[in-house]
Amino acid sequence: MTSGSSGLDYCELAVERGLIRGASAVEAYFTESRNLETMIEKNDIHVPKGDTYSGIGLRVLVEAPGGAGFKQGFASTNLLSSSSVDSTLTAAMAIAAASPADPHLCLAQPEPSSAGGAGAVDGLYDEAIAGMGLGDALKHAAAFLDGALGYDRRITVDAASFRVQSSQVYIANSEGLRLGQRKTVAIAQAMVFAVDGDKVSSFDVGVAGSCALARVNSFEIGRELAKRVIASLDTRPTSSFRGKIILTPYAASEIVLAPIAYSVNAEMVQSGRSKWKGMLGRQVMSPLISVVDDPAIPEGVGSTLFDREGVIPEKLDLVRDGVLQDYMYNCRTARVDGRKSNGRASGSDSGLPGVEPTNMIIAPGEHSLEELIGACDRGLIVNRFSGSVDPASGDFSGSVKGGYYIENGKIMHAVTEVMIAGNIYELLSQVVGVSDELWVLANERLPHVMLDGCSITGR
Amino acid sequence: MIELLRSVLDTVSGYAEIRYHKRVSTIIEARNASLAKAEQKTLAGAGVRCLVDGCWGFVSTSDVSEGGLRRALEDALQGATAAAEIKKERVTLAPAKMGVGEYVQYERGTEPSIAEKIDTVVQAEAKLRSRSELIVGSTVRYTHYDDEKYIVNTDGAAAHILDSKQSMHVYATAGSDGKLETGLESWGVTGSWQTLMEKGCLDDKIDSAARSAIEKLDAGYVPGGQYTVILDPQLVGVLSHEAIGHTVEADLVLSGSVVKGKIGQHVASDLVTMVDDGDAPGAAGMLMVDDEGVQGSRTVIIENGVLRNYLHNRESAAVLRGVPQGNARAFTYRDEPLIRMTNTFILPGKNDLNTMISEVEDGLFLFGLGHGGGQADASAEFMFSVAGARRIRNGCLSELIKGVTISGQAFEVLKSVDAVSGDFSFNMGAGHCGKWQPAKVDAGGPYVRCRVTVGGRHE
Numbered sequence: 001m002t003s004g005s006s007g008l009d010y011c012e013l014a015v016e017r018g019l020i021r022g023a024s025a026v027e028a029y030f031t032e033s034r035n036l037e038t039m040i041e042k043n044d045i046h047v048p049k050g051d052t053y054s055g056i057g058l059r060v061l062v063e064a065p066g067g068a069g070f071k072q073g074f075a076s077t078n079l080l081s082s083s084s085v086d087s088t089l090t091a092a093m094a095i096a097a098a099s100p101a102d103p104h105l106c107l108a109q110p111e112p113s114s115a116g117g118a119g120a121v122d123g124l125y126d127e128a129i130a131g132m133g134l135g136d137a138l139k140h141a142a143a144f145l146d147g148a149l150g151y152d153r154r155i156t157v158d159a160a161s162f163r164v165q166s167s168q169v170y171i172a173n174s175e176g177l178r179l180g181q182r183k184t185v186a187i188a189q190a191m192v193f194a195v196d197g198d199k200v201s202s203f204d205v206g207v208a209g210s211c212a213l214a215r216v217n218s219f220e221i222g223r224e225l226a227k228r229v230i231a232s233l234d235t236r237p238t239s240s241f242r243g244k245i246i247l248t249p250y251a252a253s254e255i256v257l258a259p260i261a262y263s264v265n266a267e268m269v270q271s272g273r274s275k276w277k278g279m280l281g282r283q284v285m286s287p288l289i290s291v292v293d294d295p296a297i298p299e300g301v302g303s304t305l306f307d308r309e310g311v312i313p314e315k316l317d318l319v320r321d322g323v324l325q326d327y328m329y330n331c332r333t334a335r336v337d338g339r340k341s342n343g344r345a346s347g348s349d350s351g352l353p354g355v356e357p358t359n360m361i362i363a364p365g366e367h368s369l370e371e372l373i374g375a376c377d378r379g380l381i382v383n384r385f386s387g388s389v390d391p392a393s394g395d396f397s398g399s400v401k402g403g404y405y406i407e408n409g410k411i412m413h414a415v416t417e418v419m420i421a422g423n424i425y426e427l428l429s430q431v432v433g434v435s436d437e438l439w440v441l442a443n444e445r446l447p448h449v450m451l452d453g454c455s456i457t458g459r
Numbered sequence: 460m461i462e463l464l465r466s467v468l469d470t471v472s473g474y475a476e477i478r479y480h481k482r483v484s485t486i487i488e489a490r491n492a493s494l495a496k497a498e499q500k501t502l503a504g505a506g507v508r509c510l511v512d513g514c515w516g517f518v519s520t521s522d523v524s525e526g527g528l529r530r531a532l533e534d535a536l537q538g539a540t541a542a543a544e545i546k547k548e549r550v551t552l553a554p555a556k557m558g559v560g561e562y563v564q565y566e567r568g569t570e571p572s573i574a575e576k577i578d579t580v581v582q583a584e585a586k587l588r589s590r591s592e593l594i595v596g597s598t599v600r601y602t603h604y605d606d607e608k609y610i611v612n613t614d615g616a617a618a619h620i621l622d623s624k625q626s627m628h629v630y631a632t633a634g635s636d637g638k639l640e641t642g643l644e645s646w647g648v649t650g651s652w653q654t655l656m657e658k659g660c661l662d663d664k665i666d667s668a669a670r671s672a673i674e675k676l677d678a679g680y681v682p683g684g685q686y687t688v689i690l691d692p693q694l695v696g697v698l699s700h701e702a703i704g705h706t707v708e709a710d711l712v713l714s715g716s717v718v719k720g721k722i723g724q725h726v727a728s729d730l731v732t733m734v735d736d737g738d739a740p741g742a743a744g745m746l747m748v749d750d751e752g753v754q755g756s757r758t759v760i761i762e763n764g765v766l767r768n769y770l771h772n773r774e775s776a777a778v779l780r781g782v783p784q785g786n787a788r789a790f791t792y793r794d795e796p797l798i799r800m801t802n803t804f805i806l807p808g809k810n811d812l813n814t815m816i817s818e819v820e821d822g823l824f825l826f827g828l829g830h831g832g833g834q835a836d837a838s839a840e841f842m843f844s845v846a847g848a849r850r851i852r853n854g855c856l857s858e859l860i861k862g863v864t865i866s867g868q869a870f871e872v873l874k875s876v877d878a879v880s881g882d883f884s885f886n887m888g889a890g891h892c893g894k895w896q897p898a899k900v901d902a903g904g905p906y907v908r909c910r911v912t913v914g915g916r917h918e
Contacts, residue, residue: 039895042714045546047508047515047795048538053520055502072494077501078521088501095497098574099877100581102493134516135541142545158714158837159895193837195715200838240683254627272492272595273632276637350500350897351486360572387914388844390830392596392639394630397914398834399842419842419914455713457683457914 007032007054011172014058014085019174021093022071023060025107026174026355029308030056031349035168036134038141040160040190043149045141048134056079057349062091064101071099076350077104104335108309108345110177123299129184129419130166137162140188140218147222148192154233158203160190162218169349177310179455185209185301186216187442194229201229202401204384205250206323209301209442228383232402235416237459244432245420245454246372246406249439251382255396256449257360259424260291262391264326265319265355266333271393276324277426284324285428288365289449293328295358302359302443306343309353313343314416330355331354361445365434372411372433372450380456381406382420394425402429419457427451461619464505464611467528474552474610475509475532478750479523480792487577488600489584495598497577504792507531511539513549519793531869553776554784558610558618558748565623565745568651576601576652583661587631590669593676595639596632599665602623603652604899606656606897608750616752624648624743624899625655626889629664631849633672640678640861641830642671643846647888647901649745658741671827671847678861679798681850687822688865689815689851689908693886694825695805696902699733699835699888702841702869704803704902705894707760707768709775717870718766727873733761735770737785737801743888744803744900746785750796755785760803761873772798794896805904806810808879812906815878817854824849824856825863828887839869842914851901864914872909880906 007030018026032054039046054077061070073096075088097131140162148155163186170180187209194201206225208216247255268274276284295313297303306312309331317325329337330345330353346356373381387398400418404411433450464477481503488496504521505528516539520531569578580599587597606622626647633640644664648654690698706716713719718726727733735747737755743818746755751773769779772787775798787796816824827846835841848860882905891897 041710045514045542047517048542049795050518050534050538050795052520052522073497075499075501077502079501080521084501091499095499095577097574098572098577099494099497126476134538138541138545141917156715158711161895164495193715200715200836202838202840203836243702267495271598272634275637350502352496352498376626386834386836387842388829388832390641390844392641392830395862397844397862399840399866401836414544417840417912419864421683421862421864421914452850457912 001090007168007170008172008178010056010080010085011170014056014089015172015174017086018058018060018089021089023093024063025061027059027107028056028172029349030170031167033165033216035165036132036137037161037163038137040141040145040157042358043145043157045138048138050134053078055349056080057153057351058088058092059352060096061105062096068101069103071096071101071107072105073099074352091189104332106331106335107173107175108177108311108331108341109175111312121296121303121305124211124303125182126184126212129164131329132164144188144190144218144222148226151223152227152230154194154196154230156193156195156459158191158193163187171310175308179306179310181305184211186213188216188218188221190221191226192229194233196233199233201232204229204402207441210299211301211303212299215299228402232414235414237417238405238415239458241456242374242453243456244450244452246376246379246381246448248381248383248448249392249441251385252446252449253441253444254385255424256448257362257444259389259391259394260319261357261360264328266327266329266337267355269327270333270336275394277326282324283322285319285322286431287322288431288434289319289322289428290363291361292317292363293357297359300359300443301358304358308345308347311341311343311345315360328355328357359443359445362447364438364447366436367433368446369435372435372448373406373411375433376406376409376450379406380404380415381420391426394423396424397421417459421455422453427453439451460609461606461611461617463525464609467525467532468613470808471509471613473510474613476610476752477528478506478792480790481607483509483605485573485603487580489581490598491596492588492715494577494581495790502791505531506789506792506795507535508548508795509535511536512543513551514539514542514546515550516542517795535883550774551777552773553783555753555773557614557616557752558754559586559616560618562618562620562747564621564747565650566654568653570652583587583665587629587665587669590665591673593633593635593673594631594669595634598630600628610748610752612752613815618748618752625652626743627655627659628889629668631668631672633676638676638784640672640675642668643830645785645889647743648741649743650741654741663828668865674859675861678859680862681823681860683842683914685910686913687819687908688911689824690880691826691906692884692903693827694845695904695907696887697805697828697833697843698869699805699904700800700892700900701800702835702839703733704735704800705835706837706839707770708798709769709771709779709781710798711837712769713775713778714837715841721766725764726764726870727761727764728876730765730876730879731761731764731873732806734806735800735803739802742802742885742901744801746788746801749785749787750789751787753783753785753787755801758784770798770800772796788898790896797894797896799894799898800892800900802885804885804902805882805907807881807905809852810878810880812880812882815880815906815908816851816856819851823860824851825865837868841869842866850883865911866914867911872911875910876907878908882906
């Protein structure tokens, strides 16, 4: 290989040499990326960072005797040369030789619709991101600081980052699949708190991301975060009770969406760790909740033309009106269930494919947030949740960060030292409201969700 | 390699460092009667950091030729120069004892072949699955980081470091009557495969994980509220690391953490002495030379209840007049060094555990970190999920409790400590600490009796 070799050249070389070495099937996944990041720490610019990366992951399948399936090996390297491709293949073949046979292993087949490339998704690549330099990234970080610190002098930006990536990925396999994709992403995230004398607010976080630079407004993210933490400075304890909680999209991401993503993951279903094994077509939660996974949202952080194995994903109804519709599959888990992958193979060049959503969305409801609050006789708004959610059992317990106490339909005061606990799979049957607006949190889109029957422990 | 890195830095007038880091990672995971993952990854390259007018620039590259390193240095200098136009505060570096020469952080032995390791993991998962018909999910995962670094800077560091960190997770899911519960055993070391197997007996850990998951199926919940508890060494380690350790990281101190300005003040019971020590042989956070090239040594954080020191890098030490003792760490060559803990622990006391239990009329004996991990704020408010608990009634251990989380203000909790046992162990070496980038750390201590808030269920 020469310095001018492309990622697809490396992929094709690896597939060819893997077959020569005796592999029954070979897959090569190549990534080339340029990353820029500007960090903020304690209200000041910290370290502007640049990174160029290229690497290749090689998967080999070796046929096991007696029709028992295939033995799989995987190795990756970011030292790119003809000889490093060879040594990486050697490592992958050694792992395959030592691995037990698996009757469900397979590689993706090229799809007719992917001849000459996958379909189109609008806005995956933004020249404004691809052309950025470290100086441009620094300006976005400075805008975030202006937004946060300009709101109130009591704000401390503990840490924040503005990060952009432009990447190219290629995949080739011995089934004849050849695909490539260019993509850009910009993500701003921050952790902010406020200090006023002896009062220290909760840490609060903000995240925004898009494939298009114009959709990530660093100033606005800083301003909104600042408003939230200042409002949580004057807190009061509350007593213990059992009641309603209104989860903001940040809290709903952790308490509601993460367990749903876990439970519809075919790996979890097949390993017995999902509560929703054998529940397709059954009511698993309130009819107020519908969940979809959409890989083709224009400019969406999770949008993609093809998955980690080269399968072209389509929009997936996971839960409709509370009824479980489907699971998320990669090639192996799909074969276990005797069906075709629905294109949710996840991962990078440095690991075997897993299963993950693309852009996961809880559908909006019909009421405004104000109406949800007005309908709450006694409860809490949970802005952020700092705790544990066991996605297998559904038990969750932890501290409320930036919470507000509601009584008779009105916000009474911010709260401190409050914990919430319950079982999310039980509480999902007791959803009493979903707001009509969606917040975009990188590759998730969520409304506010109101649940009843939550244990609230105060001082 | 040292001479190559030195020659690249020869042209720099200010401070600069180059850190070459090659990591070969091995991950083997068996899950539910199949080998879910067996991977070997090579990630190698150089992180180049420089200081221009008191501003950092950092660029990473996998091109470690002389030309590649010079280009990375030039880019880093340009980034730092751009940052200097925006940054408010200027960085200076405290003097430190630089690492020079060879550092081998573990007893080098003959590592088993990858085939032998795969066989061990696969057999262990089969044993876990066969422990009971109630085990519906079983995972055994092994991870190994085999690291080689060269660190050279313009202040005299010229260190060659060899390191090996290995860990094992045994994860059981038990199911009955629609309920699912988990049991987890995990441990990690700096050392060889043999060191790992000596630290934890795999058969015993399999028994323990299975038993824990099964017993929790019939366990009840505890009402939330304030309790006298006895924390086991793992939870003491989590408290030391998550709730105290992060607040004394000097970057968080400078951001206004709760211990800012409190050096010399009583912050804990006289029974509490807490340290961070990268030179604890075998502990998973072992670090003889940090990623700024500084030699590691023990930092006394709290001595007999009095706050003595923060954890520093060279930048924070210059601001707070501290001493850098090896806490600047980067996970891979692509990460810049941040202030991180190494091995953080409370020193053993003189009390007897059985006596400590017998003196509690009504309380909880808490053991192990639960599935949800632990979190804490700069205010030292923390929340940990607890793997298991037993009620203490009239001085005797009683029924098993599940779904417990504990929370509080860590320094208030440490002030409530009224007994510290003479036992000691490190128990947090299996996972990673997260602070923008992962880090291998360890933590532990003796059994400690104190008062905490327990999040539970209110009917």
